Amino acid sequence: MGGVLAVLGPLGRLNAALCTAGRAIGVVAIAVMVAVTLLQVVMRYVFNNALPWPDEAARFCMLWMTGLMAPTALRHGGFVAIDSLIAALPVRLSSALTLILLSIAMLVLVMGLSIGWSEVNGLGGRFDTASLYLPTSLSFDSWYRIPRSWMMLSLVVGFAMLILVNLELMIRAFMGLLGAADRLPMVRNPELGSAE
Amino acid sequence: MLVLFLPVFLFFLMVGLPVFFGLLFAPGILLWLNGQERDITLLYRNLYNGMDSFPLMAIPFFMLAGELMNRGGITLRLVEFSQALMGHFRGGLAHVNILSSMLFAGLSGSAVADTSALGSMLIPAMEKQGYTRRFAAAITAASSVIGPIIPPSGIMIIYAYVMGESVAALFLAGIVPGILVGTGLMVLVKLMADRYDFPVASRRHTWGERGQASLKAFFPLLTPVIILGGILSGVFTPTEAAAVAVAYALIIGLFVLRTLKFSELGDVLSKAGITSAVVLLLVGAAMSFKTVVSLSHAPELLAEFILTLTENPLLLLFLINLLLFAVGMFLDAGPAIIILGPILGPVFTSLGVDSVHFAIIMCVNLTVGLATPPMGLVLFVAASVSNEKVETISRAILPFLAVEIFVIMLITFIPEISMTIPRLTGFAD
Amino acid sequence: QDYTLRATANSNENDEDYDGLQVFKSHVEAASNGAIEVEIFMGTQLCSNGAECLQGVADGSIDIYISTSGGASGLFPYVQVLDLPYVMADDRVAEAVLSGDFTRTMRDMALEDSGDSIRLMTIGNTGGWRNFANTQRRVAQPSDIEGLKIRTVVADLPQELVRALGASPTPIPWPELFTSLQTGVVEGSKNGITDIMSMKFPDAGLQYVTLDGHAYMGALWWMSNQTFQELPDDLKRVVVDGFYQLQQATFASPKRKSIQAYEEFVAGGGDLYVPSPDEKAAFAEAAQPVYDWFTANVEGGQEIYDALTSAVSEAESELEAARAADME
Numbered sequence: 001m002g003g004v005l006a007v008l009g010p011l012g013r014l015n016a017a018l019c020t021a022g023r024a025i026g027v028v029a030i031a032v033m034v035a036v037t038l039l040q041v042v043m044r045y046v047f048n049n050a051l052p053w054p055d056e057a058a059r060f061c062m063l064w065m066t067g068l069m070a071p072t073a074l075r076h077g078g079f080v081a082i083d084s085l086i087a088a089l090p091v092r093l094s095s096a097l098t099l100i101l102l103s104i105a106m107l108v109l110v111m112g113l114s115i116g117w118s119e120v121n122g123l124g125g126r127f128d129t130a131s132l133y134l135p136t137s138l139s140f141d142s143w144y145r146i147p148r149s150w151m152m153l154s155l156v157v158g159f160a161m162l163i164l165v166n167l168e169l170m171i172r173a174f175m176g177l178l179g180a181a182d183r184l185p186m187v188r189n190p191e192l193g194s195a196e
Numbered sequence: 197m198l199v200l201f202l203p204v205f206l207f208f209l210m211v212g213l214p215v216f217f218g219l220l221f222a223p224g225i226l227l228w229l230n231g232q233e234r235d236i237t238l239l240y241r242n243l244y245n246g247m248d249s250f251p252l253m254a255i256p257f258f259m260l261a262g263e264l265m266n267r268g269g270i271t272l273r274l275v276e277f278s279q280a281l282m283g284h285f286r287g288g289l290a291h292v293n294i295l296s297s298m299l300f301a302g303l304s305g306s307a308v309a310d311t312s313a314l315g316s317m318l319i320p321a322m323e324k325q326g327y328t329r330r331f332a333a334a335i336t337a338a339s340s341v342i343g344p345i346i347p348p349s350g351i352m353i354i355y356a357y358v359m360g361e362s363v364a365a366l367f368l369a370g371i372v373p374g375i376l377v378g379t380g381l382m383v384l385v386k387l388m389a390d391r392y393d394f395p396v397a398s399r400r401h402t403w404g405e406r407g408q409a410s411l412k413a414f415f416p417l418l419t420p421v422i423i424l425g426g427i428l429s430g431v432f433t434p435t436e437a438a439a440v441a442v443a444y445a446l447i448i449g450l451f452v453l454r455t456l457k458f459s460e461l462g463d464v465l466s467k468a469g470i471t472s473a474v475v476l477l478l479v480g481a482a483m484s485f486k487t488v489v490s491l492s493h494a495p496e497l498l499a500e501f502i503l504t505l506t507e508n509p510l511l512l513l514f515l516i517n518l519l520l521f522a523v524g525m526f527l528d529a530g531p532a533i534i535i536l537g538p539i540l541g542p543v544f545t546s547l548g549v550d551s552v553h554f555a556i557i558m559c560v561n562l563t564v565g566l567a568t569p570p571m572g573l574v575l576f577v578a579a580s581v582s583n584e585k586v587e588t589i590s591r592a593i594l595p596f597l598a599v600e601i602f603v604i605m606l607i608t609f610i611p612e613i614s615m616t617i618p619r620l621t622g623f624a625d
Numbered sequence: 626q627d628y629t630l631r632a633t634a635n636s637n638e639n640d641e642d643y644d645g646l647q648v649f650k651s652h653v654e655a656a657s658n659g660a661i662e663v664e665i666f667m668g669t670q671l672c673s674n675g676a677e678c679l680q681g682v683a684d685g686s687i688d689i690y691i692s693t694s695g696g697a698s699g700l701f702p703y704v705q706v707l708d709l710p711y712v713m714a715d716d717r718v719a720e721a722v723l724s725g726d727f728t729r730t731m732r733d734m735a736l737e738d739s740g741d742s743i744r745l746m747t748i749g750n751t752g753g754w755r756n757f758a759n760t761q762r763r764v765a766q767p768s769d770i771e772g773l774k775i776r777t778v779v780a781d782l783p784q785e786l787v788r789a790l791g792a793s794p795t796p797i798p799w800p801e802l803f804t805s806l807q808t809g810v811v812e813g814s815k816n817g818i819t820d821i822m823s824m825k826f827p828d829a830g831l832q833y834v835t836l837d838g839h840a841y842m843g844a845l846w847w848m849s850n851q852t853f854q855e856l857p858d859d860l861k862r863v864v865v866d867g868f869y870q871l872q873q874a875t876f877a878s879p880k881r882k883s884i885q886a887y888e889e890f891v892a893g894g895g896d897l898y899v900p901s902p903d904e905k906a907a908f909a910e911a912a913q914p915v916y917d918w919f920t921a922n923v924e925g926g927q928e929i930y931d932a933l934t935s936a937v938s939e940a941e942s943e944l945e946a947a948r949a950a951d952m953e
């Protein structure tokens with residue numbers, strides 16, 4: 001049990017650090033989404049000159065926001081689930097059920113990561129984005145057209161982070177199964193909202 | 197074989213697998229057992245592409261706008277405005293609670309935000325005036341479901357996206373049903389107030405005071421006008437309208453009313469981002485799920501089965517209300533719409549029910565489910581802001597639910613209630 | 626049956642694509658004596674845009690898919706050659722060109738670019754010809770279109786064209802176009818008449834159509850090369866013939882459908898303007914920058930442009946000869 005705890009500590013700190021970084025980037029992403037969408041409205045009405053790229057740039061940010069912020073939600077129980085059965089069971093049984101459910105989640109995540117990685121490297125990733133370019137010189141006279149794989153990578157990174165978080169949750173459930181739930185380190189809860 | 201995905205999914209859902217994983221796991225495992233490995237890739241691809249959508253961006257934006265308004269002390273102004281109008285009635289604060297929810301609904305698309313914002317303010321105030329805590333919590337929860345019915349509405353954006361409807365049409369169709377729910381609740385409060393002699397909240401405000409309160413609430417109340425006016429006049433798409441609402445909330449919060457601090461922005465953005473991330477993953481997973489729904493021919497089979505029950509569309513709508521209501525007791529509105537929309541929508545439109553009308557039936561029904569025992573999300577939020585037990589609130593809310601069920605029946609059997617505004621504005625046939 | 630071909634089109638069952646698929650299905654299933662079954666999925670049930678559907682074709686989760694040139698241009702930018710304005714004069718020229726070696730050239734380019742995974746089977750039509758339509762005024766010459774906000778897809782070539790004519794290209798998603806026209810977010814579009822009518826755009830104020838026919842609405846029919854190569858030769862023949870039948874059906878279908886569409890448009894008070902040859906030449910002149918842009922900026926642009934123009938002049942001279950013979 002000590003060994004498991006020894007893994008849990010560093011893994012928890014790693015996840016906390018990754019989630020914090022993910023949230024920070026996500027906050028920037030959502031701000032950019034708002035900004036470019038507004039820019040498009042202004043360009044269309046004030047300058048009568050709609051830009052081709054804000055829509056896609058905003059989607060780019062939204063996908064990364066999702067990939068990078070979802071792990072925080074999973075870590076703090078923010079994924080929607082019907083948990084009345086788990087709540088009704090005695091501690092050990094509920095830990096066992098939780099562990100089974102987390103294993104299923106792990107299967108989904110690992111499959112997702114492996115498919116996602118081959119998708120990024122596959123043909124779909126080679127598609128150009130419709131309108132996103134990156135300057136490749138300081139004088140802004142040569143541009144690199146961003147491929148779709150840069151957007152697709154968001155979900156792959158998200159799945160990788162979700163796997164790490166899920167692993168942490170599995171270890172915690174396993175400790176609960178052994179009856180050592182009280183020895184688990186606390187996870188600080190950031191404020192979560194709801195869509196409804 | 198593939199058609200088993202639904203029972204398999206429901207089983208894992210009931211034992212507690214998060215909806216997101218269930219939506220991918222159930223179809224995935226069946227495809228695998230069926231020897232259709234290549235289609236598992238299709239699941240992943242539709243998950244990703246399901247999220248890659250500009251119209252969906254309205255979800256994080258409206259969430260953000262609602263959150264900014266809330267932190268910006270704007271809620272307080274709406275409540276003061278409601279009080280100036282209705283505070284002098286018997287049961288004044290109960291009326292104020294309902295009216296505030298209707299006004300708040302024009303700024304926010306979330307019943308949870310409504311309950312926590314208005315509940316934390318109004319439940320203590322109602323208690324101080326002698327209402328029981330359970331009554332105060334119950335009326336807060338019951339009226340908060342108006343939030344996602346009157347536009348803007350998170351679940352309507354989801355429904356429109358998953359089902360290929362126009363967001364604008366659904367928004368417009370929700371206006372009258374939302375007002376109807378509010379009015380229904382007020383009528384009930386009036387009846388109860390006379391019978392149980394509820395307190396009056398304040399003296400009658402003079403028209404001058406009312407004018408002052410409306411002036412203070414003017415900027416917040418302008419939000420729905422900007423959103424709907426902008427969409428209707430075509431100045432912006434619904435997603436752009438949502439971004440404009442964010443900008444507007446920022447400007448009035450930071451500079452005009454000065455109720456919002458720059459230092460709070462990071463928190464607000466982070467909260468809206470995390471919540472949206474979960475919703476977007478769910479919507480993406482729903483699009484995967486929908487692919488398997490198509491591959492399995494489940495809607496056709498279901499339609500056949502339903503038609504063996506009865507071919508009377510009115511009776512079918514009644515049955516569907518029961519089903520949706522039962523689902524709403526256990527599942528939140530967003531996930532329920534995501535799961536049931538693709539399965540039920542085609543069945544009813546093929547029976548001649550207008551797709552916008554059906555969307556409203558579904559949205560209102562599942563939204564009311566948010567306040568329905570035993571699992572209604574809003575009940576739990578009301579419990580936590582009021583420190584009252586969920587079971588107690590669950591009993592106190594029953595009369596209000598009866599009113600809301602009555603309104604659902606009206607909406608179901610009188611399509612004109614929802615369809616008139618979208619038809620007049622040319623957003624529905 | 627031994628083989629199941631899963632075919633998908635992102636349009637609905639009123640579209641030419643569906644007509645083509647029905648013809649394909651009926652031919653292939655009959656001619657293969659039931660050895661091949663064709664399953665048709667219309668709409669976005671399996672995938673919803675060029676990028677994801679073509680990826681499905683590449684890995685074999687989708688066997689057959691029809692894209693427009695815009696839908697495939699993210700991967701095969703040179704298919705936009707079909708959007709070059711005023712290159713092919715009319716249906717006869719276009720049909721001769723697309724039935725010939727030009728399509729094979731494009732097939733080879735796409736096979737090479739996709740690592741032998743995506744095979745262009747044939748190019749048919751989906752919706753006739755693109756014309757300029759707007760809510761404001763009759764457009765008889767390029768100057769009439771100046772300053773209008775014209776909806777385009779987010780693809781380079783259509784945007785370059787609109788810009789070359791002095792209008793401003795505005796990207797709007799197809800499902801939002803009705804509302805955007807109605808409310809003035811955009812003032813015009815470039816679509817075929819059947820799409821204009823099926824989306825009820827005249828109700829949104831789109832009352833001026835100029836039959837400039839600036840682009841042929843080519844339908845690119847793709848097939849998973851692996852699926853195709855796994856068929857025995859006799860069934861390959863059946864599939865190839867099936868695509869020929871499909872092509873012929875999609876050539877014919879928009880013509881039939883557009884008759885009623887034009888009638889409805891005019892009956893609803895729409896202004897249908899046929900530009901004179903001089904006016905058409907003025908449009909072609911104004912569009913000149915687009916050709917330079919295409920050959921200079923699009924990978925494989927010069928190669929495919931040459932293939933198209935030589936196919937066009939060949940087709941034109943053959944057609945002239947055929948016409949002369951028919952008139953004798």
Ligand code: NA
Binds near residue numbers: 300302304342347349
């Ligand atoms: Na609302």
Ligand code: NA
Binds near residue numbers: 293297314336339
């Ligand atoms: Na309320």
